[in-house]
Amino acid sequence: MGQYVARRLLQAVLLLFILSIVMFALVNLAPGGPLAGHGQTRHVRAERVAILKRQFGLDKPLPTQYLIWLVGNDWMRVDLDGDGVPDEYGTRKGVIRGDFGFSFRTRNPVWVEISLRLPNTIYLMTITLLVALVIAIPVGILSAVKQYSTFDIAMTTFSFAGQAIPEFWLGLVLILIFYAWLKNPFTGEPLLPAGGMYSLGGEFSLQDRIVHLILPVTAGALGWIAWYSRFLRSSMLDVLHQDYLRTARAKGLDERRVVFIHGLRNALIPLVTMFALDVPYVITGAVFIETIFSWPGMGRLYYQSAMQRDYPVLMAILVISGALMILSNLLADLLYGFLDPRIRYD
Amino acid sequence: MTVTPQAGVAARSANLKVSPRSEGYVSMVWRRFRRHPGAIAGSIILTLIVLSLILVGFSPYDPDASNMAARLQPPSLAHPMGTDALGRDYLTRVLYGGRVSFSVGVMVVAITLLIGVNVGALTGYFRGWLDTVLMRLTDAFLTLPAFLILILLGAILREIELPIFERNNVVTIALVIGLLTWMTFARLTRAAILTLREMEYVTASQSLGASSFQVVFGHILPNMIGLLVVEATLELGYAIIEESGLSFLGFGIQPPTPSWGNLLSNASEHFVKHPWLAIFPGLMIFLTIISVNYIGDGLRDAFDPYKVLKKVGQV
Numbered sequence: 155m156g157q158y159v160a161r162r163l164l165q166a167v168l169l170l171f172i173l174s175i176v177m178f179a180l181v182n183l184a185p186g187g188p189l190a191g192h193g194q195t196r197h198v199r200a201e202r203v204a205i206l207k208r209q210f211g212l213d214k215p216l217p218t219q220y221l222i223w224l225v226g227n228d229w230m231r232v233d234l235d236g237d238g239v240p241d242e243y244g245t246r247k248g249v250i251r252g253d254f255g256f257s258f259r260t261r262n263p264v265w266v267e268i269s270l271r272l273p274n275t276i277y278l279m280t281i282t283l284l285v286a287l288v289i290a291i292p293v294g295i296l297s298a299v300k301q302y303s304t305f306d307i308a309m310t311t312f313s314f315a316g317q318a319i320p321e322f323w324l325g326l327v328l329i330l331i332f333y334a335w336l337k338n339p340f341t342g343e344p345l346l347p348a349g350g351m352y353s354l355g356g357e358f359s360l361q362d363r364i365v366h367l368i369l370p371v372t373a374g375a376l377g378w379i380a381w382y383s384r385f386l387r388s389s390m391l392d393v394l395h396q397d398y399l400r401t402a403r404a405k406g407l408d409e410r411r412v413v414f415i416h417g418l419r420n421a422l423i424p425l426v427t428m429f430a431l432d433v434p435y436v437i438t439g440a441v442f443i444e445t446i447f448s449w450p451g452m453g454r455l456y457y458q459s460a461m462q463r464d465y466p467v468l469m470a471i472l473v474i475s476g477a478l479m480i481l482s483n484l485l486a487d488l489l490y491g492f493l494d495p496r497i498r499y500d
Numbered sequence: 501m502t503v504t505p506q507a508g509v510a511a512r513s514a515n516l517k518v519s520p521r522s523e524g525y526v527s528m529v530w531r532r533f534r535r536h537p538g539a540i541a542g543s544i545i546l547t548l549i550v551l552s553l554i555l556v557g558f559s560p561y562d563p564d565a566s567n568m569a570a571r572l573q574p575p576s577l578a579h580p581m582g583t584d585a586l587g588r589d590y591l592t593r594v595l596y597g598g599r600v601s602f603s604v605g606v607m608v609v610a611i612t613l614l615i616g617v618n619v620g621a622l623t624g625y626f627r628g629w630l631d632t633v634l635m636r637l638t639d640a641f642l643t644l645p646a647f648l649i650l651i652l653l654g655a656i657l658r659e660i661e662l663p664i665f666e667r668n669n670v671v672t673i674a675l676v677i678g679l680l681t682w683m684t685f686a687r688l689t690r691a692a693i694l695t696l697r698e699m700e701y702v703t704a705s706q707s708l709g710a711s712s713f714q715v716v717f718g719h720i721l722p723n724m725i726g727l728l729v730v731e732a733t734l735e736l737g738y739a740i741i742e743e744s745g746l747s748f749l750g751f752g753i754q755p756p757t758p759s760w761g762n763l764l765s766n767a768s769e770h771f772v773k774h775p776w777l778a779i780f781p782g783l784m785i786f787l788t789i790i791s792v793n794y795i796g797d798g799l800r801d802a803f804d805p806y807k808v809l810k811k812v813g814q815v
Contacts (some may be wrong), residue, residue, distance in 0.1 A: 318737075318793055334772040441651070460652060460655040479644070487560055
């Protein structure tokens with residue numbers, strides 16, 4: 155077991171290393187390099203771009219740039235004023251020491267940019283996932299227990315629809331209905347705000363926070379509700395046809411005990427591992443939801459960075475989410491073995 | 501009267517010949533498919549959508565010519581989906597956008613089938629070190645944050661002016677999506693081949709001297725066609741959603757070429773005043789995806805492709 159985890163972690167580190175090289179190469183494939191945007195749109199003179207390049211270390215060959223990104227530049231002299239002559243030792247510590255460099259867009263350290271957005275994303279995504287689970291689990295159980303009932307058919311149809319609605323369209327339609335069309339009957343204001351985390355300029359109020367959560371959470375949770383409820387329904391149906399459930403009934407247990415204690419516990423195992431695979435989204439956020447509802451989170455940061463070619467930020471988010479995906483896969487495998495002792499690792 | 505064993509065999513095989521022909525594979529699949537109401541409804545809607553995408557060539561309106569006198573008109577008889585900010589007939593634009601989205605979808609299916617089936621066949625049939633290397637690669641691709649990488653690639657490639665990959669055209673977007681989503685096909689093909697290669701008819705054809713290529717493509721693949729058809733159907737829907745999402749964010753198909761995603765993205769600027777601009781492209785995506793998913797579900801019931809895998813406990 156310990157050996158298994160150690161081997162998987164070693165593989166994960168190797169995979170991340172290769173991944174980071176590939177992504178670094180991709181990021182720098184863009185014609186004109188990361189600074190192509192400067193000099194065209196902002197009317198910066200060519201000499202100025204050359205100075206910027208030297209200051210950012212972009213004049214060096216790609217492998218050197220990657221090395222600096224990975225381990226930092228405090229072992230070499232860097233050109234601080236961009237005049238082509240190395241001045242002092244660098245201050246960057248590199249990704250392996252937790253330094254992702256500086257954002258091209260804001261000139262802030264990447265960690266500052268991320269730490270400004272991360273809490274907002276965790277806040278939105280935790281609530282979205284919780285809402286999804288709280289609705290999907292009872293729906294899934296009831297659908298399976300009452301297979302082919304009106305409720306089951308309605309929920310299966312809903313689940314098909316929920317999985318087919320594009321998140322970004324749902325967001326727009328919700329804004330249309332609850333912001334543009336429906337008005338608060340007392341004030342005549344839009345019923346729900348179209349975006350943001352809270353009303354600007356106002357005092358903190360719980361009600362204001364909740365009102366701002368309703369639309370993004372609904373748009374984000376619907377697909378997950380559809381997917382989780384359908385998933386639980388089918389794993390519950392598998393379990394309900396097992397011999398040990400017949401045994402439990404034959405012992406004379408009442409149906410509720412059979413379904414919830416003997417059935418549900420086993421049916422939840424695949425759902426838990428499925429859920430573990432979705433945990434990275436709590437950190438990386440939802441690009442569509444955050445973009446549509448102007449939510450200042452990680453997904454929107456990624457979108458803005460891609461728009462403005464802020465490559466250090468893009469690299470950081472890619473590496474972090476890559477690492478999280480690998481870890482959550484490992485976590486899902488371990489959880490599965492922990493919850494189902496029949497599984498053995500080798 | 502005594503019957504020699506040989507006569508018995510002859511009688512039985514004669515008997516076989518006169519017995520009514522057993523039901524063919526295709527008609528069995530069709531019979532089961534018809535029983536699925538969702539799949540039938542999905543087939544009808546999808547057929548209508550595809551037909552209208554073909555027939556939009558006869559539309560009286562030019563999808564690109566602007567007509568400022570008729571800008572931003574709400575839906576009417578002359579313009580069933582209204583007009584956009586440049587006065588172009590929106591129905592025509594939406595259907596031309598559908599052509600683009602569907603082309604991307606079909607190309608992605610072709611690309612993922614090509615990569616996935618070959619990787620899966622190589623790993624499943626030959627095993628050994630090739631299996632290890634290719635399956636590690638498949639696992640690695642499965643742990644990629646696919647959509648974030650899609651955004652990055654879209655953002656980079658939309659600057660590039662190469663003859664074939666000019667500014668995120670259909671081929672570019674299809675290739676990028678395909679390269680990130682072939683893994684399901686690889687895993688399914690591998691699992692199916694691991695099962696099927698142990699079958700007697702495979703051993704038989706091997707002993708008759710068939711080459712590996714003949715065995716895999718002549719004997720094994722035809723027996724997993726149901727599995728591939730079901731997955732290909734679902735992949736079509738998945739690819740259309742990915743393309744729309746990417747184009748919605750601005751990293752996919754670039755205007756003025758319409759696609760369902762970038763029509764929605766253009767609409768999001770003034771959709772509160774002109775809601776039809778946002779409603780119709782999204783509705784088309786929704787109808788396409790739900791039809792495709794229902795058809796996939798019906799095909800899964802009809803082919804029962806997992807039967808072969810379940811028997812040996814591969815899935």
